[in-house]
Amino acid sequence: MRAATNRARDPRPLEPPGPAASRAWARLSRSLQSPAMTAAVAPVSDSVASPPPDIRPETPQDAGAIESLVARAFGPGRFAKASERVREFAPLRPDLSFCAWEGERLVGVVRQSEIAVGDRRLIFLGPLAVDAAARRHGAGARLVEIACAAASAAGYGEVLLVGDPPFFGRLGFSAEATGQIIMPGPVDPRRLLLKVLGPAEGTDPLQGAVTAP
Numbered sequence: 001m002r003a004a005t006n007r008a009r010d011p012r013p014l015e016p017p018g019p020a021a022s023r024a025w026a027r028l029s030r031s032l033q034s035p036a037m038t039a040a041v042a043p044v045s046d047s048v049a050s051p052p053p054d055i056r057p058e059t060p061q062d063a064g065a066i067e068s069l070v071a072r073a074f075g076p077g078r079f080a081k082a083s084e085r086v087r088e089f090a091p092l093r094p095d096l097s098f099c100a101w102e103g104e105r106l107v108g109v110v111r112q113s114e115i116a117v118g119d120r121r122l123i124f125l126g127p128l129a130v131d132a133a134a135r136r137h138g139a140g141a142r143l144v145e146i147a148c149a150a151a152s153a154a155g156y157g158e159v160l161l162v163g164d165p166p167f168f169g170r171l172g173f174s175a176e177a178t179g180q181i182i183m184p185g186p187v188d189p190r191r192l193l194l195k196v197l198g199p200a201e202g203t204d205p206l207q208g209a210v211t212a213p
């Protein structure tokens with residue numbers, strides 16, 4: 001502001017940059033685009049990335065924002081999935097469901113419901129969704145880890161879900177012990193994944209239809 005005011009009071013006319021200034025600008029411009037400068041600048045931009053989102057249990061006020069995030073992440077095809085059939089009868093556990101917030105903006109969600117397989121009660125995880133603009137910063141993995149820890153603290157021994165093995169395998173889920181679980185709709189058996197919370201020894205494999213608890 002002050003510079004503009006001073007300039008306005010300066011009676012000298014503005015002059016176009018001379019050839020020396022043009023050469024200096026061309027040199028600076030070239031050096032900014034050099035591989036060395038690009039490499040030097042990349043860690044700086046990484047280090048000023050926004051802080052991780054704040055993860056909190058779901059509250060009743062979050063329902064609208066969750067629905068809109070899940071709709072953006074999965075599209076209308078989500079209603080045809082077997083997981084959706086489970087969610088129709090399995091009671092949601094908001095206390096075991098979590099939202100990731102960047103300020104007032106919902107950027108991630110993981111929901112969990114209670115189910116039974118035979119006489120065992122366990123947790124069904126899903127949907128899990130992270131806003132496209134906030135992906136690949138670890139929010140998805142953190143949401144799953146927090147959800148599983150909460151399920152374990154609530155006394156559950158297993159978490160079941162339908163998902164991509166490369167993503168959920170890294171978080172301790174596997175299809176090894178799900179071969180005898182019957183979902184209420186068609187599911188690729190390689191995508192029906194279970195995580196055992198705590199020691200797995202001595203636990204009989206889950207067997208039978210997924211039902212309401």
Ligand SMILES: CC(C)(COP(=O)(O)OP(=O)(O)OC[C@H]1O[C@@H](n2cnc3c(N)ncnc32)[C@H](O)[C@@H]1OP(=O)(O)O)[C@@H](O)C(=O)NCCC(=O)NCCS
Pocket residue numbers: 073074128129130131134135136137138139140141142162163164166167
């Ligand atoms: C899956 C999802 C929740 C991951 O969220 P995120 O915050 O990006 O997850 P993270 O940052 O913890 O992990 C990202 C890593 O997982 C990988 N990844 C993400 N989705 C994957 C998938 N479906 N299959 C395999 N790998 C996947 C990414 O490539 C990335 O790998 P990298 O660390 O080697 O770069 C998010 O991509 C999403 O909302 N997708 C649409 C909905 C969906 O598919 N939900 C999961 C139900 S199966």
